[in-house]
Amino acid sequence: MTDTPATPEPLLPERLARAITLGGPIPVAQFMAAANAHYYATRDPLGATGDFVTAPEISQMFGELIGLWLADLWDRAGRPELHYVELGPGRGTLAKDALRAMAKAGLMPPVHFVETSPALRAAQAQAVPHAQWHDDVTSLPEDAPLLIVANEFFDALPVYQIVRRGEAWHERLVACQDTMFLPIAGKAVPDDIVPEALRDAAAGSIIESSPASVAIVRALAKRLAAQGGAALIVDYGYDGPAVGETLQAVKGHGFANPFDNPGDQDLTAHVDFATLAGMAELSGAAVHGPVAQGDFLGLLGIAERAAALARAQPDRGGDLAEAHRRLTHPSEMGALFRAMALIGKGWPAPAAMG
Numbered sequence: 001m002t003d004t005p006a007t008p009e010p011l012l013p014e015r016l017a018r019a020i021t022l023g024g025p026i027p028v029a030q031f032m033a034a035a036n037a038h039y040y041a042t043r044d045p046l047g048a049t050g051d052f053v054t055a056p057e058i059s060q061m062f063g064e065l066i067g068l069w070l071a072d073l074w075d076r077a078g079r080p081e082l083h084y085v086e087l088g089p090g091r092g093t094l095a096k097d098a099l100r101a102m103a104k105a106g107l108m109p110p111v112h113f114v115e116t117s118p119a120l121r122a123a124q125a126q127a128v129p130h131a132q133w134h135d136d137v138t139s140l141p142e143d144a145p146l147l148i149v150a151n152e153f154f155d156a157l158p159v160y161q162i163v164r165r166g167e168a169w170h171e172r173l174v175a176c177q178d179t180m181f182l183p184i185a186g187k188a189v190p191d192d193i194v195p196e197a198l199r200d201a202a203a204g205s206i207i208e209s210s211p212a213s214v215a216i217v218r219a220l221a222k223r224l225a226a227q228g229g230a231a232l233i234v235d236y237g238y239d240g241p242a243v244g245e246t247l248q249a250v251k252g253h254g255f256a257n258p259f260d261n262p263g264d265q266d267l268t269a270h271v272d273f274a275t276l277a278g279m280a281e282l283s284g285a286a287v288h289g290p291v292a293q294g295d296f297l298g299l300l301g302i303a304e305r306a307a308a309l310a311r312a313q314p315d316r317g318g319d320l321a322e323a324h325r326r327l328t329h330p331s332e333m334g335a336l337f338r339a340m341a342l343i344g345k346g347w348p349a350p351a352a353m354g
């Protein structure tokens with residue numbers, strides 16, 4: 001026998017095209033999950049040279065104020081032993097800034113990161129070397145309260161879509177023609193899976209849902225109910241269920257067609273805060289908010305923090321003012337982004353949630 005050269009692993013678009021050719025069109029959620037798993041596993045997408053910038057990458061003030069918010073809850077809960085948990089920590093910047101602020105308040109918890117991307121785990125290990133990593137929330141410790149942070153995590157989780165065609169709602173699937181991926185209407189779905197208030201929406205309407213997000217919130221809320229602690233979810237979103245397609249792709253700081261180039265651009269969908277809040281309450285957590293990110297950071301004292309930093313480093317005054325504006329102004333991240341807290345049994349109400 002002669003040695004044949006190893007066949008390289010086919011690229012994600014080829015793998016997806018082959019799967020669709022053999023097995024038929026796939027749900028939008030399956031396409032999004034495969035695309036994002038590949039996307040995050042193969043790069044660090046954050047920052048000026050990447051595809052998008054997140055709040056903790058804009059300024060250290062974001063993570064610091066979240067750290068103070070957590071330390072205040074911990075203090076008023078009687079300063080118990082607990083764990084810091086972050087879902088999808090990116091480069092670890094938020095955690096690093098929050099842990100520094102918490103340490104100043106006397107809180108130095110063990111750190112747990114839920115992260116699937118090897119590339120980002122490596123970046124996180126640079127920022128927070130003593131962290132422990134988890135593939136999902138099921139392996140998080142059970143012995144003490146949890147302080148959980150998720151910034152721009154839930155928007156990366158897959159959404160299903162249904163689309164109204166004529167008199168019926170159909171699941172939206174992704175088909176493949178030659179090398180092009182495109183959305184099509186699949187089988188009609190039973191009426192009872194369509195939220196009642198939306199059943200008569202106009203032809204062409206799309207409704208999204210994220211069972212993966214709901215499952216994670218349920219698991220977190222059950223933990224908070226059993227163990228105590230709190231979770232802070234910050235993301236862009238709406239109060240659903242509602243009609244509207246929010247699935248979007250970002251590449252090099254601009255928008256792109258979400259069905260093009262799977263695995264090479266960031267796919268997100270807006271987070272349905274009302275549905276997540278409902279599930280959290282059903283699972284035993286108290287829900288506070290969501291409130292606009294600008295209001296949340298304002299009440300936590302971002303203006304004072306920016307002024308203090310500028311006094312210490314006068315040459316950075318302009319940058320700090322610009323970061324403050326980007327994080328809080330309604331035309332930037334101040335209004336579209338919102339913060340929501342889940343609070344465990346016996347824990348106090350959080351600050352800055354109205």
Ligand code: SAH
Pocket residue numbers: 036040046054055056057087088089090091094114115116117120135150151152153156157
């Ligand atoms: N929170 C960071 C990064 C946001 S990007 C910040 O604000 O800068 C989304 C993050 O979620 C990345 O770290 C990505 O690798 C991670 N992620 C995406 N899907 C995930 C999944 N299913 N499980 C765990 N982590 C996931």
